[in-house]
Amino acid sequence: MMKAAGFAMLLALTAPAGAAGITYDCDTAAEHWSELNLPADRRGFSVTGNVQLSMLAASKTFVPTVRIQVAESSPPGKPSAHYAGFSLGALPVGERKTPAGQTATQMLSYNVSGKDDEVLPMSMLVNPGAVQPFSMVYDGSSLAVTIVESKSFPLKLTDPVVRIVCSTGEFLITDLTITPR
DSSP states (O other): HHHHHHHHHHHHHHHHSSOOOEEEEEOTTTTOEEEEEEETTTTTTEEEOOOEEEEEEEOOOOOOOOEEEEOOOOTTTTTOSSSSEEEEEEEEGGGGTHHHTTTTEEEEEEEEEEEEEEGGGGGSOOOOTEEEEEEEESSSSEEEEEEEEEEEOOOSSEEHHHEEEEEHHHHHHEEEEEEEE
């Protein structure tokens, strides 16, 4: 049964252009995390989909975040030393709310191994829960990430995976496809 489910997921991930991809509801309790690693072709591939904040879990320690990255494969629960991609996080603002009446501020950032996250300031103007389309293209030596803006990162991997990690909230990833180049 598990092999059939894995095969069905692989078919959904490599669906032709225009076909719907998979949906992953990454839902974790406060101060917990969940991880999904999907194999990818080391010669190159593209990743497309949408990501959306669904719910925040209350925590005084961790920011509700989802990271979608292309990374070197590593054992489950162990972070990869080599990766690039983006993250979507949200900070609750409490009872005061934002000037627009929102209860949270959502932000997007690029992330790459060895560097601090680079926040995209304009992303903080987006209403929390808005659907954010994204794409990433890996060519074997670099990764181009597009989410609000585009940016490329040098990245050379021998065993690449598409890694989705979320913590302290619920994030919905829809129409996720991985297409070999």
